[in-house]
Amino acid sequence: MLLAALDVQTISDALGLGAIYALMAVGIGLVFGVLRLVNFAYGQLVMAGAYTLAFTAAWPLALSVTACFAVVVALSLLMDTVVFRPLRGQSPAVMLVTTFAIAFLLQAIALIVDLRDGTLGEVAPSLSYLNEPVTIAGAEVRKITLVAIVVAAGALLLLALLLARTTIGLHTRAAASDFRTARLLGVRANRVIAFSVFLSGLLAAAVAVMMTVQLPFVGPDFALRDTIVVLVGVVVGGIDRLWTATLGGFAIGFVSGLINGLLPTDKTVYLPSAVFALVILVLLLRPAGLFTWGGRAAPERV
Amino acid sequence: MRRWLDSLVQLAAPALLVVAVGLVSTTASPANQVYFLNALIAVAIVVSIYVFVGNSGVISFGQISFVAVGAFAAGVMTVPLDSKRGVLTTIFPLLRDHTIGNVPSLLLAAGLGGLFAFLVGLPLMRLSGLAAGIATFAVLEITHNILREWTKIGPGATTLSLVPDSTGPLQATLGALVVIAVAFAYQHSRLGRQLRASREDAAAAAGVGVRVHLQRLWAFTLSGALGGLAGGLLVHQLGSITTEQVYLELTFLTLAMLVVGGLTSLWGAVVGALAVSGLDSFLSKAENGVHPFGHKLDLPSGTRLVILASLMALVLIVRPSGLTGGREVRLPQRRRRA
Numbered sequence: 323m324l325l326a327a328l329d330v331q332t333i334s335d336a337l338g339l340g341a342i343y344a345l346m347a348v349g350i351g352l353v354f355g356v357l358r359l360v361n362f363a364y365g366q367l368v369m370a371g372a373y374t375l376a377f378t379a380a381w382p383l384a385l386s387v388t389a390c391f392a393v394v395v396a397l398s399l400l401m402d403t404v405v406f407r408p409l410r411g412q413s414p415a416v417m418l419v420t421t422f423a424i425a426f427l428l429q430a431i432a433l434i435v436d437l438r439d440g441t442l443g444e445v446a447p448s449l450s451y452l453n454e455p456v457t458i459a460g461a462e463v464r465k466i467t468l469v470a471i472v473v474a475a476g477a478l479l480l481l482a483l484l485l486a487r488t489t490i491g492l493h494t495r496a497a498a499s500d501f502r503t504a505r506l507l508g509v510r511a512n513r514v515i516a517f518s519v520f521l522s523g524l525l526a527a528a529v530a531v532m533m534t535v536q537l538p539f540v541g542p543d544f545a546l547r548d549t550i551v552v553l554v555g556v557v558v559g560g561i562d563r564l565w566t567a568t569l570g571g572f573a574i575g576f577v578s579g580l581i582n583g584l585l586p587t588d589k590t591v592y593l594p595s596a597v598f599a600l601v602i603l604v605l606l607l608r609p610a611g612l613f614t615w616g617g618r619a620a621p622e623r624v
Numbered sequence: 625m626r627r628w629l630d631s632l633v634q635l636a637a638p639a640l641l642v643v644a645v646g647l648v649s650t651t652a653s654p655a656n657q658v659y660f661l662n663a664l665i666a667v668a669i670v671v672s673i674y675v676f677v678g679n680s681g682v683i684s685f686g687q688i689s690f691v692a693v694g695a696f697a698a699g700v701m702t703v704p705l706d707s708k709r710g711v712l713t714t715i716f717p718l719l720r721d722h723t724i725g726n727v728p729s730l731l732l733a734a735g736l737g738g739l740f741a742f743l744v745g746l747p748l749m750r751l752s753g754l755a756a757g758i759a760t761f762a763v764l765e766i767t768h769n770i771l772r773e774w775t776k777i778g779p780g781a782t783t784l785s786l787v788p789d790s791t792g793p794l795q796a797t798l799g800a801l802v803v804i805a806v807a808f809a810y811q812h813s814r815l816g817r818q819l820r821a822s823r824e825d826a827a828a829a830a831g832v833g834v835r836v837h838l839q840r841l842w843a844f845t846l847s848g849a850l851g852g853l854a855g856g857l858l859v860h861q862l863g864s865i866t867t868e869q870v871y872l873e874l875t876f877l878t879l880a881m882l883v884v885g886g887l888t889s890l891w892g893a894v895v896g897a898l899a900v901s902g903l904d905s906f907l908s909k910a911e912n913g914v915h916p917f918g919h920k921l922d923l924p925s926g927t928r929l930v931i932l933a934s935l936m937a938l939v940l941i942v943r944p945s946g947l948t949g950g951r952e953v954r955l956p957q958r959r960r961r962a
Binding site: 360405408409412413414415416418419420422423424426427429430431433434437553554557558561591592594595598599601602605606609610 | 759
């Protein structure tokens with residue numbers, strides 16, 4: 323009976339959500355790779371992008387999207403210079419809690435900016451026409467789903483090429499696997515980190531553009547919940563490698579999309595409990611990550 | 625003698641600070657007293673988190689689950705009988721037809737918090753690092769989800785109200801003192817020292833015979849019990865509570881208090897809770913206009929969170945080991961001649 327409800331639209335919506343979450347997972351995973359820092363404030367980059375789209379809604383579309391990318395990338399680089407750089411080498415707890423504080427700060431600023439017109443929330447309608455369905459092989463699929471899948475696949479392919487074929491990509495991979503040795507061998511720390519932060523900013527902007535299509539109503543907590551879910555997915559997938567992190571992000575988006583489509587709304591009240599119980603189970607069985615091969619990491623030797 | 629004196633100071637300093645806040649609160653006007661009570665309860669919650677996170681070095685986002693369980697247990701069980709049948713119509717008859725007093729409700733909150741933490745900790749304490757952080761966060765999500773939806777054990781998504789507000793200056797101060805004393809006794813006990821050794825070097829501690837997972841489980845259970853007690857204090861101060869008040873925001877705020885104060889010391893937990901909570905209260909007063917030191921200060925609304933968050937980030941960037949440097953209070957050392 324459940325399988326009967328598994329139509330093309332549900333699957334394509336789930337794929338679309340998975341694609342967007344995969345991009346966020348890459349953005350978080352890239353920065354974690356070189357800095358060992360879990361950036362909780364990543365969702366606020368997306369939120370800033372969404373606000374930019376809302377405030378520039380009257381501009382031509384290309385200009386508005388460009389502004390969104392510019393603001394998000396600038397904010398991302400600023401975060402690196404002001405916050406991440408002084409924190410390098412600190413314990414993970416301190417870095418994580420600092421990014422909490424930054425997330426709070428950006429939300430508080432967004433709230434003040436948002437409330438200038440007296441109402442909470444702004445609307446970013448420029449791309450709403452992408453919500454219209456197109457018919458593919460007899461099934462209705464929303465345009466944004468196709469866009470999300472294509473953008474995610476393209477971005478991941480480009481990123482893979484960038485990391486595999488260019489010098490800076492090689493340096494980034496070297497830094498991610500062993501930062502100190504990479505530095506000893508002449509990799510420039512600041513350049514590699516700025517490069518990763520720049521890429522993760524670009525991804526956040528792309529996510530902002532696609533998310534505002536589905537949720538044109540932008541508030542200070544825009545993308546907050548999504549960031550938490552993606553963080554869970556990234557750790558469950560395996561944060562130590564970029565591709566396991568990405569797969570984790572995609573999986574949690576795809577699964578939650580499927581479940582949302584399958585279950586009637588009156589039966590979903592305990593859904594979060596079921597999902598997070600599953601998360602705990604996976605973490606207990608595979609603490610290094612669901613997609614990490616070779617079992618658990620070797621115990622520390624002294 | 626010297627060591628004995630050192631430990632005495634380590635307990636007395638945070639205790640005296642809490643007593644001072646409690647005493648000042650009795651002189652404040654009723655409108656201001658609530659800020660002092662908030663600060664004392666924040667101390668109880670943050671110290672309860674410190675007992676696990678600070679001593680074990682394992683990050684946990686799940687400790688507010690135990691605060692939530694304690695708050696709702698103590699709250700549901702103390703709503704007066706005659707109004708209980710009217711407002712909490714859906715709960716189990718056993719809970720609906722019985723009411724307990726103030727002190728038993730706090731003990732119940734501590735007991736349930738500890739039991740819950742023990743059961744959760746049994747499987748979870750094998751994890752460390754980010755996996756532990758996410759798994760404990762999952763516990764928070766599940767606790768919140770069940771408290772919010774299961775109307776047989778509580779009010780569900782609606783507000784639990786009519787809870788007797790018995791947490792005044794006396795109860796808040798005593799509660800915070802109890803939590804501090806237990807945390808102090810634990811960290812100076814054999815169990816606490818073993819856990820702290822494993823925090824510094826898990827492999828070496830295991831090498832000298834410390835059963836790391838077991839020690840973490842004891843700390844987690846104790847932390848759960850203290851968190852439950854703090855939740856009981858909280859609900860008796862607020863008088864009414866929703867599940868959202870013991871969820872994400874409180875988790876982030878209390879963790880931030882702990883890290884700002886200094887993750888690895890009891891003194892840091894107390895100082896962090898009082899400093900952040902005091903600053904928060906001052907700023908929210910300032911948004912309505914205050915007159916400190918003869919100057920009028922009138923902040924535009926919304927700046928409170930901006931200032932609070934920037935200061936928190938600033939402390940962590942400039943002083944990553946927290947305001948206290950993660951150290952306990954020490955008497956000035958006599959300088960040794962070389």
